[in-house]
Amino acid sequence: MTPLSDGLGIRIRGLTKTYDGGDPAHPALQSVDLDIGVRRFVSLIGPSGCGKSTLLRVIAGLEDHDSGEVSLFGSTPSALCAAKGVGLVPQTPALLPWQTVRRNIVLPRRVNRRAGADGEDPDDLLRAVGLSDVAHRYPHELSGGQRQRVAIARAFGLRPRLLLMDEPFSALDEFTREALRLQLLGLWQRRATTVVFVTHSVREAVTLSDEVVVMSARPGRVHEVLPIDLPRPRDAEVVTGPRMHALEDRVRASLQSAWESGAAPDDLVRL
Numbered sequence: 001m002t003p004l005s006d007g008l009g010i011r012i013r014g015l016t017k018t019y020d021g022g023d024p025a026h027p028a029l030q031s032v033d034l035d036i037g038v039r040r041f042v043s044l045i046g047p048s049g050c051g052k053s054t055l056l057r058v059i060a061g062l063e064d065h066d067s068g069e070v071s072l073f074g075s076t077p078s079a080l081c082a083a084k085g086v087g088l089v090p091q092t093p094a095l096l097p098w099q100t101v102r103r104n105i106v107l108p109r110r111v112n113r114r115a116g117a118d119g120e121d122p123d124d125l126l127r128a129v130g131l132s133d134v135a136h137r138y139p140h141e142l143s144g145g146q147r148q149r150v151a152i153a154r155a156f157g158l159r160p161r162l163l164l165m166d167e168p169f170s171a172l173d174e175f176t177r178e179a180l181r182l183q184l185l186g187l188w189q190r191r192a193t194t195v196v197f198v199t200h201s202v203r204e205a206v207t208l209s210d211e212v213v214v215m216s217a218r219p220g221r222v223h224e225v226l227p228i229d230l231p232r233p234r235d236a237e238v239v240t241g242p243r244m245h246a247l248e249d250r251v252r253a254s255l256q257s258a259w260e261s262g263a264a265p266d267d268l269v270r271l
């Protein structure tokens with residue numbers, strides 16, 4: 001399992017989840033064991049339907065599970081959520097359409113402050129995601145990439161101990177994705193946040209992560225946890241170097257064997 005230099009953030013043991021009406025012979029998740037260290041950046045990757053989003057939702061306390069244990073920093077998911085310790089960035093950002101970019105970032109922070117939690121300076125966050133110039137605009141006046149930046153800045157602004165990101169860049173073009181990856185890493189590196197990031201992109205998973213968790217389908221399981229021993233920061237030299245390419249090949253090989261262990265033939269199309 002993962003070497004845990006800063007202690008254990010997420011500890012999952014024997015997690016099994018079947019949806020109501022789902023086939024009990026093929027749970028969405030079966031006997032998932034996973035350890036994620038504090039302040040680690042970990043990606044989940046695997047064939048469509050292998051349970052990545054389900055795992056994220058169980059960790060977020062949004063789905064219950066049939067059996068097994070999920071511990072977040074020694075608490076239950078619902079306790080950590082109640083303490084505002086968990087942030088979630090979905091595929092499509094849910095912004096308040098009648099509020100400006102700045103207000104979208106400030107508002108949840110104010111609500112949180114009333115709940116006793118601390119937040120970050122919105123101007124620092126706007127700068128970190130390159131949105132200072134459009135802080136006065138409304139969500140409908142932004143590009144998809146800019147909207148996702150607002151969602152990411154807002155999530156970090158609440159200073160969550162754990163940030164869960166479900167394919168946040170999947171609707172964006174590759175050039176925008178590259179830029180957002182760098183901004184995301186910049187935000188993460190200066191903070192004490194543990195990130196779990198779902199993606200279908202091997203390159204994205206390797207570029208961002210300390211570990212890549214490869215999942216297999218039918219039933220959803222952890223197939224392999226691959227350490228990504230690339231130096232940080234992940235600058236242009238690092239992400240174009242031979243070690244990067246070797247790690248991408250390693251993740252692809254693991255996905256191939258995950259697929260052979262249970263996925264359907266068209267599952268790897270998007271890889």
Ligand SMILES: Nc1ncnc2c1ncn2[C@@H]1O[C@H](COP(=O)(O)OP(=O)(O)OP(=O)(O)O)[C@@H](O)[C@H]1O
Nearest residue numbers: 019020022028047048049050051052053054055220
């Ligand atoms: N609300 C639901 N009700 C019933 N079954 C569900 C529900 N959500 C997901 N499933 C099923 O659970 C399994 C895992 O789905 P999940 O969305 O977690 O997979 P995923 O790996 O995130 O897929 P993708 O990569 O396509 O987004 C799939 O078989 C899916 O059909």
